[in-house]
Amino acid sequence: MKTIQGKKIKDKEWEFDSDFLNLKDPLVLIFGNRYLLESNTIYKEIRKKFPTGHLVFGSTSGEILSNSVFEDSISITAIEFERSFFDIKTENILDHKKNAKEAGVSLIEKFKKEGLKHLFVISEGSFVNGSDLIEGIESTFNDNTLAITGGLCGDDARFEKTLASYNENPKEGEIVGIGFYGETLEFTYANYGGWTPFGPERVITKSAGNVLWEIDNVPALDIYKKYLGAKAAQLPQAALLYPLSVKSPNAEKAIVRTILNIDEDSNTMILAGDVPEGSIVQLMMATVDNIANGAFKAAELAMKNRKKKPELGLLISCVGRKLVMDQRVEEEIEEVQHVIGKDVTISGFYSYGEMAPFTNNKKCILHNQTMTLTLISE
Structure with missing residues (x-):
């Protein structure tokens, strides 16, 4: 697995941690402030940097990159999988009259089920019923063989609208599913609150x-x-x-x-x-210390039964936690990093809802006010 990360702060230029942008068909996770993602040129701008990339956008209530939290920014994490592969499908809940369960069923039916190891979901977050969305996705996996994690997009604390997309300009109502395939992949996940x-x-x-x-x-x-x-x-x-x-x-x-x-x-x-x-x-x-401690416990649970060291950590935390933490918000990211290791690439965002099973279970639950981790290695 190879990764490159970068960011663009409002009114500033792009900054990347490496000049080597020639990744092979990378998964490019783009999390950002809703106003910045509404730019009509943002897709073309990032496409020029990753000509063969699979660009997945999601609006946030704060961007998580490495051990930092940013606002009024766009973060990029590009990942090349060397021994496994992924597939990306989308569904728009507005095409289903906001029926989240129906949209979830339609989304999962687009994936090849054989060998599907994990589904990571980035969903519209302003009006979706996350519980119904998960129920729809899981409806064709009655044996709970598929693990689902992810989150509902955010819009800071405005609650006006959220945006998401795959290989196009971000738009309202979009639900993006990233399906992972490959025997070499290892996924572990956990969530914890602290409230x-x-x-x-x-x-x-x-x-x-x-x-x-x-x-x-x-x-x-x-x-x-x-x-x-x-x-x-x-x-x-x-x-x-x-x-x-x-x-x-x-x-x-x-x-x-x-x-x-x-x-x-x-x-x-x-x-x-x-x-x-x-x-x-x-x-x-909740208190600041309790929330930070909750992030630490979530990381411990996610690391508990791993066979290999994680290479990538996808963190979805709730906007409510961010409001409580305020100026100390990065402490919960630091607590996670302390457990999983400073050499693990970390990406993620603050959300309107987090998706993950409880520990030792594959049935996904919609959570709020938790820190949710998805740890990946191949």
């Missing part, structure tokens, strides 16, 4: 998919506004600091859900994934 529940346990009494209506028969949005006080005027961004712990009736573990948007007219909240009726919920909060 602490507080306040009383409550029950979701009215919901539909990822739309939350009532908790304890009280409008959920009213409960949030009560806790947020003056910060309620900053919803939905302010809710990133107080996500929900959700334990559905049949689940073994609680998951975390954050708010993508609110609807004042219906007094509802739209979350990144399903929030089933009957689930036990609690508000959550």
